[in-house]
Amino acid sequence: MAKKDFNLLKFLASLKLAVIVIVALGAMTAWGTFVEARYNDAEAASKIVYNSPLMYALMAVFAINLIAVMVDRWPWRERHIGFVLAHIGLLLLMLGAGLTKWTGVDGSMTIGLGEQGKQIIVGETDLTLYSSLDASRYTKIDDREVDFFRNPPTEQKPYVLMMPQGSLKVLKYYPYALRDQKIVESGDEKTGAGLRFQIQNQFVNQTEWLLQPSPQRFATKDFGPAQLILGPADQVDPARNSIVIIPKSETELSYEVHSARDPKNVKKGVVKAGDTIQTGWMGALVVRVLKYIPHAKEQVTFAETESSTPLTSAAILVEYQQSEGAKPSQHWIAVNSMLKLFSDQAVYILAYANRRLPLDFNIKLEKFNVGRYQGTMTASSYESLVNVSDKVGTQTISMNEPLKHRGFTFYQSSFQEDEQGRPTASVFSVNRDPGRWVKYLGCLLIVFGSIHLFYFKRKTRVKPSPAAEYPVAP
Amino acid sequence: MKHIFVALFILLGFANVAHAAATDPLKYLPVQDGGRTKPLETLARETLQLVYGKQSYRGPDGKSRPALEIVMTWMLVPTYWDTQKIVEINHRGLKDSLNLNHDDKYFTPAELFANTRLVLVMQELASFRETKKKLDPYMQAAQRLESQLATYSAAKQGQAFHVAPPKPLAPAQPDAPNPHAGTATGAPKPIAAGENVAPPPTMPMMPMMAGGASARWLAANELEGELKDSFAAMARAFVHALPSDGTQAPATDPVQAKADLQKAVDDFKAKAQAQNPDAYPSETSISVEVHYDSFHPFMWAWICYLLAAVLIAVAWQTSRGALMKAGWLFAVSAFVLHVYGFGLRVYLTGRPPVSNMYESVVWVSFGVMVFAMIFEILNKKKFILLAGCAIATLCLIVGDLAPTILDQSIQPLQPVLRSNMWLTVHVLTITLSYSAFFLAWGLGNIGLFFILRGEKPTDERPRTFSHSIYRAVQVGVVLLAAGTILGGVWADYSWGRFWGWDPKETWAFIALMGYLAVLHARLTGWCQNFGMMAFAVIAFNLVLMAWYGVNFVLGAGLHAYGFGAGGVEYVGAFVALDLIYVGYVTYVKTERERLAATSA
Incomplete structure (x- = not known):
């Protein structure tokens, strides 16, 4: 029994294990750099490789190897100084990195x-649910850390959030997704109109959407010295060139063109999709009505992309069911945004965001x-x-x-x-970073240790020991 | 010995005389370009490099003409150049898109501007840019074409030549709102109100750009009054000083023409400097840069290194002491030129010469020579200096041959790198470790050659090789460990993150692990004399990955300021050939040992 323990220490302290661990660490981290290049995302490499259980296991073996080899060489002599310093330095470096990781803030x-x-905004993401009965005072009813990158929900295995009534499920997670925004028919009388229009003169040719929040309110699009208003505006700035467009019927819109140069002369008329409005100002600017939706809403969807770009973000698809048996609705939320949900009794806000x-x-x-x-x-x-x-x-x-x-x-x-x-x-x-000075001390020991190691070797190597060179061929 | 000195000086002297031309005075005209002031000569070389792919132009008559002549005449005789083949396009796919002949390399600006597909390619490029994805080689080629044509047009219209600083404005209130800026923060682009109003300027006027030391200089086509007349006079003098094409007698005597041009340039410089003396660069810095451009010390350095390598190789094989001394002489001369080149570059940039790939290649070869000379003096093995000179030659030739991949021009530095202390300490240490590993690689390759020639790994020569490699690797490991740690300390100090698994630092770590594995394997007996040689060659690929691969192959991470493109196929082929060589030698050696074992 005693003999077996002795062999285990020999194995753990062996140089061969050290070589294997060193090569494995190199190979593992090399893989990490390719993962990062593949997704163009350092976070992905960190989660898939550098902070994976496999990496931690490798580090643990490395640490055991370092300790075992020092135990094995006990009692230390002068020639061990460099070796011991370098190895203690490495252990301190790992300890410091651990302290930073587990107790620091980044x-x-x-x-x-x-x-x-x-x-401070940190890397961890939370899913937080607030509820309100009067839509002004909100209480936090749920708050939990989620790591959908590591544990992505699926339609078969959704991530479920408990609610007082109804249910909330996260069905999908895209680490890199492009937001796509569409204006579609809402089928709801309470929603405002949507207007797709083109403005054109010799300098500009732009096509835009304007969405009226509700039939009583208005939306504005600014074009420097001019503006386009959709909906009943309370007042029009007489110093600016303005076009006010108000929904009239299911197909027609009435418009007013105000000129900054001649505020009293207001041009009025009625247009429908395909018609144009001649403004008479700014290089004979023309507004063309391309599409008119009397009751419209914004529909946001996300399309998954293969890798990260400055335009992509993480997004989740959430399914909300007001109560059992009710028709569920699906909504996309990008990271660091929130979603308002309505039930018969309460208003909920679901936030998916980096922790603050x-x-x-x-x-x-x-x-x-x-x-x-x-x-x-x-x-x-x-x-x-x-x-x-x-x-x-x-x-x-x-x-x-x-x-x-x-x-x-x-x-x-x-x-x-x-x-x-x-x-x-x-x-x-x-x-x-509470681990900073531990890491620095470790680094210092590594550098001095390795210099001593090589310097000491130099002194002893003046007369190479016969064991230093093995015969290669028998 | 004396003969060699004489030969060297004649060689160097020739370099300076060969390029003397009547148009030379214009080389020294200061211009503002790319965030700094530089001589017109440098701007002309960089411009021709971009558009034509070379720093001199070979016309249909087969004569080579300097960049300054070409680029200046783009402005002075544009109708001629529109129909000359001066725009280089290499990418086959791009030529396909533009319906251009595959076999042609150069195209005329006129045919490109008239090309109906050009608009489509540029639209494709613009919409690709909007996705903010990394440009693929096709898009990079399209982007290069875009800047080639823009640069050519700008040069043609004189916009590329920012020749005079604007007059300084009365000191403005630093907090006063900027009259040139838009109305509100984040306001959308205004529509020009009416025909008499110009469209909004694409480049907004920054307060600091309207005056002061960092203001944008006036371009040749924006000059007014005296300056305009003086510039025109200078242009005329330049045309007179141009060499005749041989078909007609020269209009003026070249010596007189040169003197006239000198006078005209001096007159313009005086007027331009009077505009804002503080913003105008010193004569010395301009002269140094022209000298740096035209003398090209690194080219002379590799020529001398090459001669040294040949001499030492012969001296080593024939054991002739005199040849070895000559080899040393050339190696030291080359090294002096190398250091001289560095000195000039450091003077011009005002920073340690390791801020881009080109500079690092030159610096690493310098480090290789430092280590090779020290090891050689300590050990007197000849082959160490040979390996050093051979590697230095290789590096400097690569630096000269691949200007599109290793950009030689001096560019502004990213704000984070503008810390000379950290940049010096961290990058110089890391790159010096590359030098040590590079030397070990060279020694490994030469050592394997002797194994191939039949020597046993236990013989005297392979043992000494192995020992030198071991020393070089030790030095490299200490420097790489220290340099990587210093990088961590810099990152910790500047970003608050000691280690973030950034690809560049990760590959430095991997290279460190690789060499540590070699050193530990040596202790286990896995890696003997032969192993040292083979692994010195193999493990150097990790250094290549950290040095070149992360920037050019992987192209990811925080060290993005050093990123470039191209050359992967050459480096890949080089690495593959080297590994095949190692494999072949291993095979030959094992076979030999097997035969020896069976016959015994």
């Missing part, structure tokens, strides 16, 4: 110019500076000037110069700009 924060940031961690202080973005390379719009540098609620004075956060505050560190990550190229918001990555 998120992001986007703050608009002049606005305050109060919470509230901070106990605020950060206000006072100013954002972008430096550009001369004669171009290419950013050469950017920095955020912020005020922290419990810290005096304005702080600067720039590339390579983060802000540390109350255990959190704020790093300048990127920024958002408008069409004129002016910054509108600053994006920070925010983290708290």
Whole structure:
């Protein structure tokens, strides 16, 4: 029995196991990079490979191997210093990585110019259900973490959320999906009209949809100095060129054309699908009515794509049944958006979003500076000037110069700009990393250990021991 | 020994005299392009490189003409160039889409602009861009064609030549609303109200662009008054200085023409500089860049490395001490040229020379030479220096031959990289480790050659090879471990993430694992002399993947600023041939040992 234990230690401490584990780690992580390239998504590689049970198992074997080999070499002598330091360093590095993973925070924060940031957005996703009886005060009735990437629901095995009445099921999950929005007939008298139109002059040729929220309200589309209004507008700005279109019947619309140059002269008429409205202003701009739906609604669907692009997002298909026996309805929700559901007694809001961690202080973005390379719009540098609620004075956060505050560190990550190229918001990555110094210590030991290891070898290798070279052929 | 020196200097001197031309003074005209100021010479070379694929043009008469002459005459004699075959298209699929002849490589701007399919291809490109997907090779070719034609048109109309800084504005209130910008944040694009109003400018005027040091310079076609006249006079002087095509007698004496052009250029420079002296670059930096472009130190470096490699190889085989000394001399001269080239580039960019693939190739070959020279001095084996010179030659030739893949031009740096301390420490350490592994690879390949020639792995020579490889791998492992960790520390400091399994860092990690496996396998007895040589060659593919593959094959991750395209088939073929070589040597060696065992 004792002999068998001894052999197990020999095996766990063996260099051959070390070589196998090292090669396996290399192969595994190489696979990870191909997974990332395949989906164009680092998150996918992280979930499929780097944070998979297989990877953790490999790491565990690696750690056992490292410890076993040190135990096996006990008692250590001077020539072991490098070897022991490097191996302890590796163990500390893994320990530090674990501390970061399990106790740290790694998120992001986007703050608009002049606005305050109060919470960090992290990678975990939650499904949260709120209910209200009067549609103004909402109570959270369910809140749970979901990882649909790892455990995707299917129509056969949906993810079920319990509700006081009725039921809510997540039927599908697409990690990468493109949003497609259609205006369709609603079949509901309470919904407003939908209008597809084209505006055209020598500079512009645009086709757009406008959707009236309800027959009593209006929707506006702005075109710089002009605007198009669908529905009964209370007042028309006399300083602007405006076209007001109001549904008249199932097929006809009445319109008014207001001119900024001549506010008193209002042109009126009636159009139906296929007709055009001559505005007489802005280079004889013409509005053509392409399609008119008296009662329309917006229908959002998602189409799955093979890999991630800046336009795709994760989305889930939800089925809601008001009560047993009632006709179920299906709705798509993209990540970080919500869905309103109605029952006879209550209103529900279902939110599918990245988790938000509230901070106990605020950060206000006072100013954002972008430096550009001369004669171009290419950013050469950017920095955020912020005020922290419990810290005096304005702080600067720039590339390579983060802000540390109350255990959190704020790093300048990127920024958002408008069409004129002016910054509108600053994006920070925010983290708290309790494993940092453990990792750093580990790294230091690895580097010193390996230098010592090779230096020491050099001294002893002046006279190579006969055992160092094996005969290759018998 | 003296003869070699003389030969070297004659060679170098020739390089400078050969290109002296009457049009030279115009080379030194400062222009603004791509986010920095540079000499017109550089702009002309980069422009011709983009449009024509080379830095000099070979016309129908078979004569080679410098970029400056070509690109300037696009503006001065556009009708001529519209019908010359100067637009390079390589992609077969793109030629198909445009109904162009497969066998042709160059096309005239006129035929391309008249091509009815061009609009469709450009629409295809625009709608592909809207999907925000990565461009495939066809789309990349279409994108290149788009910029080729745009660049040609811009050069033709003088828009490409931003020759004078605008006059500085009165210091504006930094917080004052920008009068050129739209009405509201995020407002949709306005429709031009009426015919007399110009359509909205495509490039909005930024406050900093209206004046100040980073303002956009005036293009040749935007000049007014004195500047315009001076520019016209300079253009005339340039035309006079152009070499005649041989059919007619030169209108003016070249020496006189050169002096006239110099005067005209000086006059224009003085006027342009007077506009905004702060924004105008110094004479020195412009001259250095023209010198860097025309002297091309790295080309002379690889020529010397090649000579050195040949001399050392002969010296090694024939054991002649004098030849080895000559080899050393050429190796050191090459190294001096190499360092000189770096010096110029660092002066011009103001940053460590490792910010793109081209620079890293040049830098890694430099590191290889550093290690090779140190190891050679310590061990005196000759073949170490041979391997170093051979690799340096290979790297620098590749850097010269593949300008479309390894972009030699100096480009602005991403904001995150503008930290000289971190960039220097992290990237230089990592790339130096590549150098050490590269040297081990070279030694491995040469060592395997001797196995192929019948030496046993236990013989003296393979043992010394194996030992040198082992040393190089050790140095590489320490540098790669330290460099990867430093990268982690930089990432932690700048992004707050020590390790994020980004493909670039992951492949550095994989390469580290690969070499660690080799080092540990050596201790287990799995990897002896022969194994060291074979694995030094095989494991270098991991370095190639980390260095080249992540950027050019995988094309994913945070290190996207270094990404490029092309060359995969060449690198792939090279790697495949190398692996076949290793496989063949292994086969030959095993067979030999089997035969020895059965006969014994």
